[in-house]
Amino acid sequence: MRLLTTVVALRCYLEQQRLLERKPEQQGRNDQFWDCGEDGVASSSYPKHREVGLVPTMGALHAGHLSLIEQARQENDILIVSIFVNPLQFGPTEDFQKYPRQLERDWQLCEDAGVDAIFAPPPEELGIPSRSSSERSPMVQVIPPPEMTSGLCGRSRLGHFQGVATIVTKLFNLIEPQRAYFGQKDAQQLAIIRRLVADLNFPIEIVACPIIREASGLALSSRNQYLSLPGKQTAAVLYQGLRQAEQAFFGGERSRLGLVEAFQSQLTEYPEVQLEYIDLVHPHTLMPLEQIEEIGLLATAARIESTRLIDNLVLRDRAPIVAIDGPAGAGKSTVARQVARALGLLYLDTGAMYRAVTWLVLQSGLALDDEVGIAELVSRASIDLTPTEVWINEQNVTQAIRSIEVTSRVSAISAQRAVRRELVKQQQQWGNKGGIVAEGRDIGTHVFPNAELKIFLTASVQERARRRQQDFSVQGEQSVSLQQLERDISERDRADSNRSISPLRKAPDAIEIQSDRLSIAEVTERIVNLYQQKVMTSALNGNNYIQKGQTIARSDL
Numbered sequence: 110m111r112l113l114t115t116v117v118a119l120r121c122y123l124e125q126q127r128l129l130e131r132k133p134e135q136q137g138r139n140d141q142f143w144d145c146g147e148d149g150v151a152s153s154s155y156p157k158h159r160e161v162g163l164v165p166t167m168g169a170l171h172a173g174h175l176s177l178i179e180q181a182r183q184e185n186d187i188l189i190v191s192i193f194v195n196p197l198q199f200g201p202t203e204d205f206q207k208y209p210r211q212l213e214r215d216w217q218l219c220e221d222a223g224v225d226a227i228f229a230p231p232p233e234e235l236g237i238p239s240r241s242s243s244e245r246s247p248m249v250q251v252i253p254p255p256e257m258t259s260g261l262c263g264r265s266r267l268g269h270f271q272g273v274a275t276i277v278t279k280l281f282n283l284i285e286p287q288r289a290y291f292g293q294k295d296a297q298q299l300a301i302i303r304r305l306v307a308d309l310n311f312p313i314e315i316v317a318c319p320i321i322r323e324a325s326g327l328a329l330s331s332r333n334q335y336l337s338l339p340g341k342q343t344a345a346v347l348y349q350g351l352r353q354a355e356q357a358f359f360g361g362e363r364s365r366l367g368l369v370e371a372f373q374s375q376l377t378e379y380p381e382v383q384l385e386y387i388d389l390v391h392p393h394t395l396m397p398l399e400q401i402e403e404i405g406l407l408a409t410a411a412r413i414e415s416t417r418l419i420d421n422l423v424l425r426d427r428a429p430i431v432a433i434d435g436p437a438g439a440g441k442s443t444v445a446r447q448v449a450r451a452l453g454l455l456y457l458d459t460g461a462m463y464r465a466v467t468w469l470v471l472q473s474g475l476a477l478d479d480e481v482g483i484a485e486l487v488s489r490a491s492i493d494l495t496p497t498e499v500w501i502n503e504q505n506v507t508q509a510i511r512s513i514e515v516t517s518r519v520s521a522i523s524a525q526r527a528v529r530r531e532l533v534k535q536q537q538q539w540g541n542k543g544g545i546v547a548e549g550r551d552i553g554t555h556v557f558p559n560a561e562l563k564i565f566l567t568a569s570v571q572e573r574a575r576r577r578q579q580d581f582s583v584q585g586e587q588s589v590s591l592q593q594l595e596r597d598i599s600e601r602d603r604a605d606s607n608r609s610i611s612p613l614r615k616a617p618d619a620i621e622i623q624s625d626r627l628s629i630a631e632v633t634e635r636i637v638n639l640y641q642q643k644v645m646t647s648a649l650n651g652n653n654y655i656q657k658g659q660t661i662a663r664s665d666l
C-alpha cells in the first residue's frame with residue numbers, strides 16, 4: 110500500500126496502476142463464450158481498463174469507514190482512501206484543530222483492509238489555506254443549491270457543505286474514480302454529493318453505505334472519541350428516538366409532527382441532550398416534508414457533553430422488496446417466480462428486461478458492438494412488465510424475446526455498461542413502488558440495498574452439478590461428466606464473484622439458505638415464511654430485524 114501526499118505522486122501512481130493489466134482472476138475465462146446468467150448479465154463482461162474506487166474520509170478511521178472500504182475493495186481493481194481534514198468545511202468556532210488525526214493507526218487499518226493507496230495531502234498541496242472556515246479562502250469553490258444546504262446541519266454550519274462540495278470535487282478531479290463511497294450517516298452530505306455528480310456530470314457512481322452502529326445503536330463517528338463513557342451511553346438515546354418514530358411510522362403515523370413527537374418522547378428523561386434539530390425531509394431533495402407519501406428522511410443533530418452528533422433514519426411507505434442473490438444454478442429464478450406467486454408480488458424478471466433491450470437493438474439494425482448507438486437507444490427505451498407480459502416502447506415482446514436470435518445475443522448486449530446502468534435504474538424505479546421479488550447476483554447489495562428481505566440462495570458445487578446433469582438428461586442433451594460440471598460451476602462462481610459488472614456478493618444482512626437437501630417447494634416455503642415473519646413483525650412493532658448473516662439449513666428449519 111502506498112501513502113501518497115502530493116498531487117504529482119498521486120497522478121503518477123494512478124497512471125501506472127491504470128496501465129497495468131487487470132488481474133487474471135478479474136479477466137474472466139479465456140474463451141469468449143458469452144455465458145449468460147439468469148439475470149441476463151454475461152459472466153465474461155469485463156471492462157478493459159482497471160476501475161478505481163474512492164473512499165473519501167477525514168481519518169480517525171472506525172468500523173463505519175471500514176464498511177465503506179470493504180465494499181469498495183470488493184467492487185474495484187484499485188482502491189484509494191483519501192484522508193484529509195478539510196479546513197473548508199469547518200466553521201471558525203468548530204473543532205478543526207481538535208479533530209482526531211491518527212494517520213499511523215489509519216495506515217495500519219487501511220493496510221489490513223487491502224487498500225492500495227492512501228491519499229493524505231497537506232492542505233497547501235491542494236491550494237487550501239490550513240485554517241478553518243471557507244469564507245476566508247481565496248480559491249474557486251463549489252456552491253450547492255441553497256435549498257439543500259439551508260436546512261438540517263446547514264442551518265448551524267454556514268459554509269460547511271460548500272467546503273464539502275469543493276473538496277469532493279477536487280478529489281473527483283484528481284482521482285477520477287469510477288465509484289465513490291459515502292455513508293448514509295451523513296445523509297445531507299450524501300444527497301448533496303449525489304446532486305453534485307448529477308449537475309456537474311461526473312461519470313462517477315455514488316455508492317451509499319448503511320450506517321454502522323455500536324451495539325447501543327449509537328452511530329459510529331470519529332467525534333464519538335470526544336465522549337466520556339456515560340456520554341456515549343446517553344448518546345444512544347438519539348437512535349432510540351429514531352426507532353420510536355419508526356415504530357410510530359409502522360403504526361400508521363405519517364405526519365412530521367407525529368414522528369417528531371415520537372422521537373422527542375425518548376429524550377424527555379435526558380435533559381443533558383441538547384437537541385439542535387429533529388426534522389423530516391425528502392432524502393434526495395432535502396425539501397421539508399409535512400407528511401410522508403412514499404419516503405422520508407428523519408434526521409437529527411444534538412450535542413452531548415458539547416460533542417455534536419448526527420443520526421438519521423429513512424422511512425419508506427411501500428410494499429416490501431424480496432431480493433434473492435446467489436450463484437448460478439442455485440435455482441434463483443424458479444424460486445423467485447414461485448415466491449412472487451405465493452405472496453402475490455410482482456416477479457421482476459430482470460433477464461426479460463435484458464432480452465427486451467436485445468430485441469430492440471436487433472430491431473433497430475444497430476451493430477451489436479455499437480455501444481454508443483445502443484446507449485442512445487436504451488436510454489430512451491421504456492420497459493413494462495406485468496405478471497405475464499413484457500412490453501418495450503409499448504410493444505408486446507413477450508414471445509419475441511424468447512427467440513433463438515435474442516437468446517444468442519442477450520449476453521453481448523447485457524455486458525454493455527450503458528445497458529446495465531439504464532436497466533438498473535429502471536429496476537430501481539420498479540423498486541420505488543415496492544411489492545416485488547427480484548433475483549440475480551447483486552440485487553441485495555447494489556440494485557435494492559434497502560430490500561426488506563434479502564436471501565442468499567446457494568447450494569454446494571456438487572449439488573448444483575448433479576442438478577445440471579439431471580437437467581441435461583431431462584432435456585435429452587448429451588450428458589457431461591459430474592467432474593466436468595463441477596469444474597465448470599466452480600470456475601463460473603469464481604468468475605462471477607470477481608467480475609466488475611454485477612459481481613456475485615452476499616449482502617451482510619442477507620439470510621443464507623443452503624438448499625442441498627431442500628426441494629424448490631421447500632425453499633419457496635422458507636422464504637414465504639421469512640417474508641411473513643418480517644412483514645408481520647414490522648407491522649406490529651417495527652423492531653424485527655432478522656440477525657445479519659443468519660444461515661438457515663434443513664436442520665434449523
Ligand SMILES: Nc1ncnc2c1ncn2[C@@H]1O[C@H](COP(=O)(O)OP(=O)(O)OP(=O)(O)O)[C@@H](O)[C@H]1O
Pocket residue numbers: 165166167168172173174176177290291292293294295318319320321322328329330331332333
Ligand atoms: N457509522 C458510520 N456508518 C457508515 N458510514 C460512516 C459512518 N461514520 C462515517 N461514515 C462515512 O465515512 C465517510 C467519512 O466520514 P468522516 O471521516 O467524516 O467520519 P465521521 O465518523 O463521519 O466523522 P465525524 O465525527 O466528523 O462525523 C463519510 O462518507 C461518512 O458518511
Ligand SMILES: CC(C)(CO)[C@@H](O)C(=O)[O-]
Pocket residue numbers: 165166167193195198273276277295298
Ligand atoms: C466527505 C468528506 C471526507 C469530505 O471532507 C467529509 O465530509 C466526511 O468525512 O464525511
Ligand code: BAL
Pocket residue numbers: 198199295
Ligand atoms: N462526516 C462529517 C464531516 C464533518 O462533520 O465535517
